[in-house]
Amino acid sequence: MKNLINIFCLACLICSCHTIIAQESASADNLQEKPEDYKKRSPIYDYSEKQLNNTDTIPDFVSKRNKLKIEGTIYESDGVTPAKNVLLFIHQADEDGNFELKKYNKKRYVHHRGWVKTDADGHYTFYTFVPGKYIYGNELKQILPIIKEPGKPEYKIETFLFDDDPLLSNKRSKVKREDVGDRILKLDKKEGLFVAKRDIILGKEVESY
Template sequence: MKRLCALFILVLTTIWVFTFSIEKRVGGPCEGCEAIFENSIPFEKLPSFTKLPEVTWKGKKPLGINGIVYKSDGKTPAPNVVLYVYHTNEAGIYPKKGDEKGWAKRHGYIRAWLKTDEKGEYKFVTLRPGIYPDRGEPAHIHITLKEPGLNEYYIDEFVFSDDPLLTTEKRNKLENRGGSGIIMKLVDVGSMFKGERNIYLGKNIPDYPTK
């Protein structure tokens, strides 16, 4: 009888651990979001600042984007949030080297992973992406997030307010997932252009926990 009770308790404990260790699924369908796991560097060792491939201070000035990621209360900085970003080159193409694996076959090699620091801050430097050859969409930078305890999900792409393709109609269709992704102003600081975007976890994200 004691052995049966012990087995019963073990089963209940296993079920409890399994149930509460599963990440809550949020954000809805997210094609390609699993690319956030394709980096060889463990999440805990990711920097809060990174430079994407092809950045150079020779020729065109690079673009630096920085901001703070806030928790769902909109005011508490969120540390240890992983960001995965990727975008086209200046010709509007996702460039490949020919040996890509996984989602790099579609996303190309202009991509990077970083993680917010203890102040919730992040920063990356890249070259401003170009518009797709068919000019169907404004130039943009894709972004996927992975915060502790939740699955990965996408938020609104970084777009630029001075982009002629970012029309009023396009602006009105933005979902504002994670807050607005529009970089309102690029500042020329001499060696580069700088833009800012703060991110608000859970904002307009389906099934996001309320507590």
């Protein structure tokens, strides 16, 4: 009988502890409540502020054949003053031209993506890879960027293009090389990876700026 009482008391204690832990977990979840517009908002906001700096590495960088380092400076609208604390978000297709989708907290996102925040000199660096183009389409190889200036809403800028893309030299292409010169990444091979430079002037590529 005594053993039964001890077992009963132990069971009650376990249940009690389990309830407390569950409540603590629920409280933690409440502290991390997602904004109402979480699913619809721009992916530029889906980052951890504490981990953000002027350099980021795209997922799967190490395993990719055509590794790419993109670096540059973001300038204020005058084209001279470095713009600090500007967020730059990019996402891109994989080497086969497909946008690999993942899901987190019931929100779909492009797997190959990254964020940087410019330093005091306006500098940023991405370690990524050269994307492919969809085999059944006429899309250019490109990287898609979004900008967020301090105190202003986010906005898209023109995509990063690639100098060796044959579609840029195709007479039937809607995009003409002479019209997109500032957007074209010219790749140099250095120490096992391609290196390209892409400077950005805030507002230059946005009509409503």
